[in-house]
Amino acid sequence: AQKITQTQPGMFVQEKEAVTLDCTYDTSDPSYGLFWYKQPSSGEMIFLIYQGSYDQQNATEGRYSLNFQKARKSANLVISASQLGDSAMYFCAMRGANAGGTSYGKLTFGQGTILTVHP
Amino acid sequence: DGGITQSPKYLFRKEGQNVTLSCEQNLNHDAMYWYRQDPGQGLRLIYYSQIVNDFQKGDIAEGYSVSREKKESFPLTVTSAQKNPTAFYLCASSWQGPDTQYFGPGTRLTVL
Helix, strand or coil: CCEEEEECCEEEEEECCCCEEEEEECCCCCCCEEEEECCEEEEEEECEEHHHHHCCCCCCECCCEEEHHHHHHHEEEEECCCCCCCEEEEEEEECCCCCCCCCCCCCCCCCCCEEEEEC | CCCEEEEECEEECCCCEEEEEEEEEEECCCCEEEECCCCCCCEEEEEEEEEEEEECCCCCCCCCEECCEECEEEEEEECCCCCCCCCEEEEEEECCCCCCCCCCEEEEEECC
């Protein structure tokens, strides 16, 4: 079974500063993927960034980077130069990558972290 | 424009009635998924389909049914057997199982 834990119910950050959102995971799959999604108040889930379990380098997408520490089973999202539009709920998720495995293709989500960016 | 559409955005039904939520995608994705989100919670998988005419139960399939007769469509029926159907329902699709899932705008269902 897969499990995602996000221990920060809410985070506050000043505009233009960086913020780290924590995510730890647990899985028995040797191959897996980790995702971060943003959910604004409108409700739509917006894909931000992906990290494969065998990727050698941390993923980056513009102002988003994923601090992947495999031994610690953590996949923290770092948002640099925060903007007011970054205020939203952020979800960490993972899915198994072994075809035929019980978690193949199925996303397991954490509880989410509400980020508030102050001007 | 390619994307995933869900309709309607808001849906109200009386208790005991079945209701069908629509999900259509024109991304040519093979796999489609239905998730449920309760207030302040993460998403939970209801059903998923990797190919046409095939689908599997997710973690909370009881009280729900789906069909996948066309590649681009994956409707979800919330039946009267679902004990607490009021929630936000999100549909997603991806190329294959392990690929990135992209989500539709969601349908907020309220059962009165």
